[in-house]
Amino acid sequence: MQKIRVEHLTKVFGPHPEQALRLLDAGKSNADIRKTGHAVGIADVSFDVEEGELLVIMGLSGSGKSTLLRCLNLLNVPSRGSIFVDGEDVTRHGREQLLDFRRRKISMVFQHFALFPHRSVADNAAYGLEVQGVAPDERRARAVEALELVGLKGWEDARPNQLSGGMQQRVGLARALAVKSDILLMDEAFSALDPLIRRDMQQELASLQRRMKKTIVFITHDLDEALQIGDRIVLMKDGRVVQIGTPEEILNHPADAYVERFVENVDMSRVLTANTVMGRAREVAHPQDGPRTVLRKMTEGSDTSMLVVERDHTLLGSVTLDALDAAVSEGRKDIVALIQRDAPTLDPDTPLTDIINLMAEWPYRLPVVDDQHKLLGVVTRPRVINALAQSRATVAEPAERSANA
């Protein structure tokens, strides 16, 4: 179901917005309009957000993404256009309706946290409830609940300045979650955090999102982040929408040279997953096989270990060449005792970065299994290297072509 629909939204800043709008309609460029003392924040932006979707608005600084986000809760009053939330045009709301909309429907997380330094962590988290007029006991309980959700149990009475950046942003998130609004606006929410903490927060947001199913509009200038967390991405440039699509669509079919340039620098190891790089496991052993049979299969495949699966493809583990050799010389007849059952396995969704880390510790091929532990395929070193090389080639190629044209 559609939660938010933005139609032809335009925001210009300056003393005489009507004049700037006329120039915009006449097809003048942003630079021309700037000469008149006006600035174009966003121009004719339309998109929609499904209920429960995480939509990323992405662009460089000055692309209008923050202006757009601030239009959604009317911190910026749009110069033209409509914003429908649950079918109601919020740009037509009066003062009371607007307060109610901000209090109950939509909440916001800020880039530099914007916590109130004179309030405790719990009082920060309870701010939205306080302005709604919720009684002190209840708002404390709900703030504590929200803080627990973001992993800050026990910090209720600390001051924001006693917390690290990552923890402060968790408070910011708790403050937004405590009001239980349907819509969450996140303005570069993780950009001020250092990279490791940023990845933690991204994962945490993803897991929160699986549980709570909020409608989230997330702003970032970091394409890796956008690809990582976004269900769909709106790419912006100079206040206009350049492309809207799923991460795959944007990677594989960039709308124009601008998007291509962006996509060129993507860290593919974070976009590709086990699913996309795995190959078929051509040779596998079965628990009924004898050591000699497995050894023969292995020499054909020139490998030093082999996966063992049941007839229904359930993965049991792997056997190594050394163990088989020893078994043959001891004259043993079956391999069940030789199976290593603690070998690492991959999900289809495991990103390539994690696979590469695993490969550093585990010298053999990595099996990919589904949630019933059935073998889907294997990931080998050559396949990983190949996938990385190819992804570079496919995104670099069109860029070169357009450069030649």
Added chain:
Amino acid sequence: MTFMIPKLPLAHSIDVMLDWLTTHISFITKAFSHGISVLIDGMVHGLLWLPPWLLIAAVALLAWRAAGWRVALGSLVGLLLLWNLRLWSATVETFTLVLISTLIAVAVGLPLGIAAALSKRTARVVMPILDFMQTMPAFVYLIPAIPFFGLGAVSASVATVIFATPPTIRLTVLGIRQVPKDLIEAADAFGSTRRQKLFKVQLPMAVPTIMAGVNQTVMLSLSMVVIAAMIGAGGLGGEVWRAIQRLEPGKGFEAGIAIVILAMILDRITQRIGRDPSARESGQ
């Protein structure tokens, strides 16, 4: 060289206006004056009725709670010295005058400061008036104060309020305006009304700055006490004034030192009130 244009009758017109005001509204100001003088007298008598050692102990305790043991010890020694110099009742009179002037100044200045911080139009009216109030020599206020409020402590406190209110107004404006933009956005984004934004975010965050303004107001009030003694305000200023007239430098210094001691105690204590306790812990 002489001007061809005759001198503008500025002084005359001000006199005429003040005369008119005196005859038509002095009954209000006189009533106000009576109220304030009852308040001042009551407070002076009340404080003098208490034994000095009790009051000294109370001030030292307050200083200790607000600003630590050093300030407390300083206050204790300083006030004992004043008592010993037989300047106790003059000190109490001056303190009362400063306290009441400061209270009036804050009662007037804080709402004006808030109004000027929230509305550009109000700021455009208020700011030039503040410049006028601060740069006009303080003596000048004393002259018209007498016909409106009569000789004595009330005229002195009115002149003091005019002279000492601007820092409270200015720093209230500054304190509210310097609240970071994203905190204002956060307050708005969660649906705060203007009143909620003011009382839950802007004012609490402006408190340290506003208190710096109040501290300045206290200091300026104290600096007015000597001047105000010229219209019969009494107190430590009166002692200084008498020493000047009788050419007694020793007595003058005694009273002067007493003013300095009182100033330091008031300064140290008001500086610490309103400061964020967590900021003090981390040594900021």
